[in-house]
Every structure is written in C-alpha cells, then in structure tokens.
Amino acid sequence: MTEFHYSVDADGVATITWDIPNKSMNVLSMEGLRELDAHIDSALADEAVKGVIITSGKPDFAGGMDLNVIAKMKEMAGDTPEKGLFDGLMSMHVVLRKIERAGMDPKTLKGGKPIVAALPGTALGIGLEIPLACHRIIAADNPKAKIGLPEIMVGIFPGAGGTTRLARKLGAMGAAPFLLEGKLSEPKKAKSAGIIDEVVPGDELLARAKAWVLEAKDADLVKPWDAKGYKMPGGAPYHPAGFMTFVGASAMINGKTQGVYPAAKALLSAVYEGAMVPFDTALKIEARWFTHVLMNPSSGAMIRSLFINKEALEKGANRPEVGDEKVAKLGVLGAGMMGAGIAYVAANAGIEVALIDAKQEAAEQGKSYSEGILDKGMKRGKVTEAKKAEVLGRILPTTDYSALQGCDLVVEAVFEDPKVKAEVTAKAEAAIPEDAIFATNTSTLPISDLAKASARPEQFIGIHFFSPVDKMLLVEIIRGKETGDRAVAKALDFVRQIRKTPIVVNDARFFYANRCIIPYLNEGMRMVREGVAPALVENAARLIGMPLGPLQLVDETSLDLGAKIAKATRAAMGDAYPDGDVDEIVFWMVEEGRLGRKAGAGFYAYDDKGKRQGLWTGLGEKFPPADDQPDLITVQHRLMFAQALEAVRALEEGVLTDIREGDVGAILGWGFAPWSGGPFSWLDMLGAGFAIEVCDDLEARFGARFRAPEMLREMAAQERGFYLIREASAA
Numbered sequence: 001m002t003e004f005h006y007s008v009d010a011d012g013v014a015t016i017t018w019d020i021p022n023k024s025m026n027v028l029s030m031e032g033l034r035e036l037d038a039h040i041d042s043a044l045a046d047e048a049v050k051g052v053i054i055t056s057g058k059p060d061f062a063g064g065m066d067l068n069v070i071a072k073m074k075e076m077a078g079d080t081p082e083k084g085l086f087d088g089l090m091s092m093h094v095v096l097r098k099i100e101r102a103g104m105d106p107k108t109l110k111g112g113k114p115i116v117a118a119l120p121g122t123a124l125g126i127g128l129e130i131p132l133a134c135h136r137i138i139a140a141d142n143p144k145a146k147i148g149l150p151e152i153m154v155g156i157f158p159g160a161g162g163t164t165r166l167a168r169k170l171g172a173m174g175a176a177p178f179l180l181e182g183k184l185s186e187p188k189k190a191k192s193a194g195i196i197d198e199v200v201p202g203d204e205l206l207a208r209a210k211a212w213v214l215e216a217k218d219a220d221l222v223k224p225w226d227a228k229g230y231k232m233p234g235g236a237p238y239h240p241a242g243f244m245t246f247v248g249a250s251a252m253i254n255g256k257t258q259g260v261y262p263a264a265k266a267l268l269s270a271v272y273e274g275a276m277v278p279f280d281t282a283l284k285i286e287a288r289w290f291t292h293v294l295m296n297p298s299s300g301a302m303i304r305s306l307f308i309n310k311e312a313l314e315k316g317a318n319r320p321e322v323g324d325e326k327v328a329k330l331g332v333l334g335a336g337m338m339g340a341g342i343a344y345v346a347a348n349a350g351i352e353v354a355l356i357d358a359k360q361e362a363a364e365q366g367k368s369y370s371e372g373i374l375d376k377g378m379k380r381g382k383v384t385e386a387k388k389a390e391v392l393g394r395i396l397p398t399t400d401y402s403a404l405q406g407c408d409l410v411v412e413a414v415f416e417d418p419k420v421k422a423e424v425t426a427k428a429e430a431a432i433p434e435d436a437i438f439a440t441n442t443s444t445l446p447i448s449d450l451a452k453a454s455a456r457p458e459q460f461i462g463i464h465f466f467s468p469v470d471k472m473l474l475v476e477i478i479r480g481k482e483t484g485d486r487a488v489a490k491a492l493d494f495v496r497q498i499r500k501t502p503i504v505v506n507d508a509r510f511f512y513a514n515r516c517i518i519p520y521l522n523e524g525m526r527m528v529r530e531g532v533a534p535a536l537v538e539n540a541a542r543l544i545g546m547p548l549g550p551l552q553l554v555d556e557t558s559l560d561l562g563a564k565i566a567k568a569t570r571a572a573m574g575d576a577y578p579d580g581d582v583d584e585i586v587f588w589m590v591e592e593g594r595l596g597r598k599a600g601a602g603f604y605a606y607d608d609k610g611k612r613q614g615l616w617t618g619l620g621e622k623f624p625p626a627d628d629q630p631d632l633i634t635v636q637h638r639l640m641f642a643q644a645l646e647a648v649r650a651l652e653e654g655v656l657t658d659i660r661e662g663d664v665g666a667i668l669g670w671g672f673a674p675w676s677g678g679p680f681s682w683l684d685m686l687g688a689g690f691a692i693e694v695c696d697d698l699e700a701r702f703g704a705r706f707r708a709p710e711m712l713r714e715m716a717a718q719e720r721g722f723y724l725i726r727e728a729s730a731a
C-alpha cells in the first residue's frame with residue numbers, strides 16, 4: 001500500500017504527500033515510515049531537487065502513530081523485547097535525524113536541502129514529531145486543527161524525538177504543558193507557544209511552503225541544538241533557573257500521579273538526563289526511557305483500554321445488526337438533576353428534546369440547567385450566542401405528555417420509586433409512536449421489574465447515566481429479560497450521537513458500575529470501623545491510583561443515599577445481606593447529620609465555601625484508630641480486590657459479557673486506577689496464580705467476600721489470563 005506519494009516540480013521542489021488510502025486520517029505504520037525514509041533518500045540523492053515539502057493529501061496532517069502498532073510492539077520485538085524495542089526506536093530516530101540534517105556537512109553545517117512541513121490541519125503525536133524534525137513548520141490557519149503531543153494521555157510519551165526536540169525548542173518549563181499534560185492547541189496558539197513557525201491562509205499553504213524552500217539559506221536549516229553554543233531555554237538542570245524548574249516538575253509529577261504512572265516519570269527523566277548531553281545522546285536516552293515505558297505492562301493496558309477498546313465500543317463493537325437507529329426527537333421524563341443533564345447533552349448533539357416534569361416550574365428549571373452550562377461556555381469563549389440559542393431552542397419544557405408525540409426515544413429520570421416510574425411509563429407510552437423505545441435511567445431498580453409497567457417490554461431498556469451527565473463519559477446500557485435488539489441498537493446509536501462511551505450489560509442488582517463501586521466504598525468504611533486510621537485508608541487508595549479515596553467518594557455521593565441503598569438492599573437480600581457492619585457507621589453518620597459534601601459535613605470537614613478541609617476529627621473519637629495499623633499493601637489489596645472480584649463475579653454471572661466493557665466501564669465509570677487498564681487488565685498483570693494467593697489470604701483474615709471466583713481459579717490452573725483467553729477465542 002502506498003501511504004506517501006512523491007513528486008518533483010519544474011522548480012526542483014519535491015513534495016512528499018502523506019495520504020493513506022481509504023482512511024480519513026493518516027496514522028503512521030512501520031511500512032509508512034519506510035516509505036517516507038525512501039522518499040527522503042530520493043530527494044537528498046537527486047541533484048535536481050532543491051528542497052522538500054512534507055504535507056498531507058487529507059484535510060488533516062496526521063493523527064499520530066497507529067496505536068495498534070504500539071500496543072503490539074513489545075510482542076513483536078522478539079525474545080529480547082527490550083533490545084528489539086530500543087533498536088526499533090533508534091531506527092525511527094535515524095530517519096527523523098536524516099530529515100533534520102538533510103545532507104548537510106556535519107562540520108560546517110552547510111549544503112543541506114531545506115525540508116518544510118506544511119500542515120493543513122490536525123497534527124498529533126508522530127504527526128507533530130515528524131514536523132519537529134523539519135526545518136520549518138508552516139500550518140494552515142484552521143481553528144479546528146489540533147496541534148500537540150497527547151501520548152501521555154494513553155500511558156506513553158512522545159518517543160520519536162518529540163520529547164527531546166520540544167524540550168530543546170521551548171525549554172523544560174515551556175514544553176511542560178505540552179509534554180506532561182498532552183495539551184493541544186489550534187495553529188495560532190501553537191505558534192505563539194513556539195511549537196510551529198508560521199500560520200498562513202489554507203489556500204496559500206503549499207505556495208508559502210515552496211517559497212520558503214526556494215529562499216532558505218544554510219543557516220535557516222541549522223536547529224538551535226545543532227548550532228554552536230546552544231543553551232536550553234530557561235536553563236538546563238544545573239543552571240539556577242533550570243534547577244528550580246526540574247525540582248518543581250518532579251514534585252508536581254509525583255503529586256499528580258502518586259508515582260503510579262510510569263510514563264510521566266520516564267518522560268521527565270528523559271528530559272532531565274537528555275538536557276545534560278549532546279542531542280544525539282539525548283535521543284538515545286529518550287529511546288531507553290521509552291523502551292522502559294513500553295516494557296511496563298501499564299502502557300499496553302492503558303492503550304488497549306483507553307484507546308483501542310474504548311473506540312471499538314464507541315463504534316458499536318457490541319451493537320446488534322439492526323438498521324440505523326439514530327434519535328431524532330427525545331422525550332425526557334423528570335427534569336431533576338439527571339433529566340436536566342440528559343436534556344442538555346441531547347440538545348447539544350442536535351436532538352430535539354421534550355422535557356417533562358410534574359410542574360411547569362420544575363420543567364423550566366430543568367431547562368435553565370442547560371442555560372447555565374452554555375453561559376459558562378460563553379464566558380470561556382467556547383460557545384457563541386448563536387450556538388446557545390440553537391441548543392436552548394431545541395428543549396421544550398412542559399408538563400404536557402402530548403409533547404412526546406414524534407419521539408423515537410424516551411428516557412425516564414423521575415424519582416427512584418417503582419410506582420412513580422410505572423405511572424409515567426404508562427402515560428408516556430400512550431403518547432409516543434408504537435415503535436418508540438422507552439428507557440429508564442434508574443440506578444438501583446431491576447429493569448425487568450420496571451418493564452412490567454410497559455405494554456412493549458421488548459422496547460424497554462435501561463440507559464444509565466452517571467452524574468454529572470455532561471461531564472461523565474460512560475453510559476451503561478442495560479438489557480432487561482425481554483429487551484429486544486432494536487432497543488439496544490437505539491440506545492447505542494443515541495450514546496454515539498451524544499459522544500459518550502457505552503457498555504451493554506445484563507440486568508442484575510446495581511448492574512455493573514455501582515455493583516463494583518459499592519464494595520470499594522464499603523471496604524473503606526469497614527476498615528475505619530475496624531480501627532484502621534482513616535488517613536491510611538484514603539492515602540492507600542490514592543497511592544494505588546484511585547482518583548478519590550473511598551471516604552471522599554462517599555462524601556461526594558452522600559451518606560443518606562448510602563443509607564437508602566443499604567436499607568433497600570437489606571430488604572431485598574434478607575439474611576444474605578453482607579454489609580451489616582458497614583451500616584453501623586453509615587447510619588451513625590446520617591444521625592450525626594454528616595451527609596457528605598452537600599451538607600458541608602461528612603467524613604471530611606468543609607469550610608463555609610464548601611471547600612474540603614481535613615478528615616473530620618469526630619470520626620476518630622467514635623472509631624478510635626487501633627494501636628496496630630495494617631501495612632499499606634494489605635489496605636490496598638482490600639480496596640482493589642473488593643472492586644476487581646466483583647467485576648469478575650459480574651462476568652461469571654453473565655452481567656458483563658465482554659471484558660473490554662468491564663475494563664473501559666471501570667475506568668470511565670468510577671475511575672478504577674486508570675494506569676492498570678481496568679480490573680481485568682489489573683488481574684492479568686498480577687497473574688491469576690498470585691491473585692488467588694492474595695484472595696486466599698484476604699479471605700482467611702477478613703471474610704468470605706474475598707473468596708476467589710471459580711473463573712479465576714480455573715485461569716490460575718491453566719496459567720492463562722482474561723485477555724489471552726479473549727484473544728484466543730476471537731482468533
């Protein structure tokens with residue numbers, strides 16, 4: 001397959017055009033790299049060629065490296081993967097360095113051929129690393145284009161020289177937001193940051209690139225780091241200013257990542273160590289650190305879950321084969337916190353919304369929630385007056401069910417009460433077309449029970465949003481016993497329209513996400529009740545990469561909600577109810593009026609403005625910490641296995657049918673330590689054999705809830721993991 005095209009015009013300017021057939025976006029493959037290399041060789045060898053433009057045949061330049069390739073690099077690297085990876089990276093550096101030196105005399109730095117990158121649009125990852133090796137980067141003035149190095153977001157870092165080149169171009173401080181946070185900018189901002197050199201109108205891009213090639217002088221081709229006397233902007237590590245930057249960056253990274261994301265630390269090490277040696281040695285150092293990151297199972301697991309599988313689910317990996325079910329008009333019942341959020345995300349995606357509540361005032365208030373979000377967007381310059389009017393114009397707040405006429409999907413988000421839900425289901429079904437799909441946003445009631453109120457249970461489904469709806473990326477779709485394929489397809493198409501990530505699960509208590517998060521919260525509270533210091537519980541969670549400790553998360557979701565769920569679960573489960581010991585602490589907190597953040601008092605203390613202060617000291621008086629505290633690993637294992645074992649049970653019971661959904665859903669739904677790639681990836685990393693050992697130990701010390709599921713035991717016996725089995729069965 002030809003990915004790069006080569007041509008030379010009458011003025012001796014060669015153009016290398018990146019244009020992968022049948023793809024909307026260029027991504028670099030190893031084959032592509034070989035083609036680019038060969039074209040550069042041709043241009044440098046051909047005396048008639050004066051210089052080169054590297055550009056794209058598509059509206060964008062490139063989206064980056066093919067992450068499928070990166071995910072497999074380690075496996076493809078042979079018996080000594082470290083060496084294979086390192087050699088592979090160094091061969092990439094050779095190509096980019098060839099572009100950068102462009103045939104110039106290594107001593108005089110004269111006689112090279114100018115090579116310019118002309119970017120029509122988005123240039124990400126290696127799509128920016130190649131331009132950074134060119135002598136000039138000219139971009140089209142395209143405000144929709146994104147320029148940057150987002151690798152850190154999927155657990156790696158720019159490893160094709162981007163780290164070393166950007167740090168040398170901007171200095172460590174200047175490059176930090178782009179390298180460490182993966183910040184993306186539109187072309188004009190990228191120019192003011194110093195990442196690119198020039199922004200021109202789109203229709204002048206190639207002409208301007210050509211003019212630059214024809215007028216470039218020898219000195220224009222020499223990168224600052226190749227010139228004599230180069231000093232890193234802002235100072236190298238032993239310069240007083242540079243010293244402060246690196247000390248600060250190191251502290252900041254450890255604070256933000258708690259040390260569990262190997263890529264951030266490795267990136268900083270590559271920049272720090274690279275800054276003290278000549279450029280070519282720095283590239284070697286970068287390649288060593290990049291190899292180190294690729295050898296860590298975290299990078300592969302993050303790429304797999306956060307990129308490859310997330311995208312597969314968004315594109316409908318588990319969608320039944322049913323025709324297009326895009327939503328044209330949505331009905332939302334209940335304009336409270338959830339209903340208002342659902343109405344906003346739908347209207348924002350171009351869908352007409354009838355927003356119904358029992359009182360007109362409540363419906364209007366639900367609509368004003370959208371207004372609030374749009375106003376905030378306007379203040380930040382992200383939303384125009386026209387866009388605001390357009391989105392608000394799509395939401396009709398009313399009490400009149402006849403407004404549901406013409407809706408092809410209804411999402412119900414009224415009170416969590418089966419009677420109220422049954423009533424609105426019947427009223428809505430009387431107004432909507434016969435073939436419309438009816439969804440409930442319940443978080444705790446079985447879908448199959450609620451479906452009994454429906455005249456068309458095969459068109460009844462759960463679409464479970466997380467709060468706040470406009471921010472949370474996951475939507476859980478729940479198949480009831482009688483739910484048909486068309487309802488699933490409708491829910492998936494809707495989730496795709498509103499640009500969120502779906503997982504499809506079967507109906508069981510708390511579905512998937514809440515089922516796994518509740519044991520995490522309970523284990524945290526149980527430990528406090530046992531006398532484990534609350535600070536140990538919270539810090540142990542953060543140190544293993546959970547975004548919030550269990551006590552903080554209980555405060556966020558509120559203790560009265562916890563008490564309500566506990567009562568309902570106890571009523572439903574009777575003697576089998578496992579969490580009586582946790583209820584003691586929950587109900588006591590509720591009695592004390594410490595309902596969490598919303599009450600300004602919970603496991604944490606809050607100031608007048610609602611800002612979280614330290615852990616509440618009264619907790620220690622009621623549940624005094626024991627003299628003997630457990631070690632950190634025990635606390636972490638209890639918190640992690642509480643979630644992960646529940647995920648395995650959900651799979652065993654057929655609530656989950658796809659581990660990819662289990663992993664992606666865990667990270668996006670409740671923040672399961674993202675560095676691990678999700679609970680199934682985490683168990684694979686531990687190895688089933690070791691996981692069983694830990695479970696056996698935890699079960700003996702803390703109870704049957706840690707009993708290893710049979711599925712895990714079988715895996716340990718076969719020495720296999722979840723993903724190995726999945727890949728084998730997929731093959």
Ligand code: NAD
Pocket residue numbers: 333334335336337338339356357358359362412413414415416417420423424441442443444464465466467
């Ligand atoms: P809420 O109390 O904020 O809103 C419920 C709304 O429904 C209110 O505006 C109320 O006036 C309206 N309502 C009640 N009876 C009605 C009727 N007969 N006809 C029309 N409107 C009626 O509740 P919420 O937090 O938005 O939760 C709504 C649903 O979403 C519940 O089923 C809840 O379990 C579920 N849910 C909540 C969350 C969450 O974090 N709050 C998350 C996921 C799912």
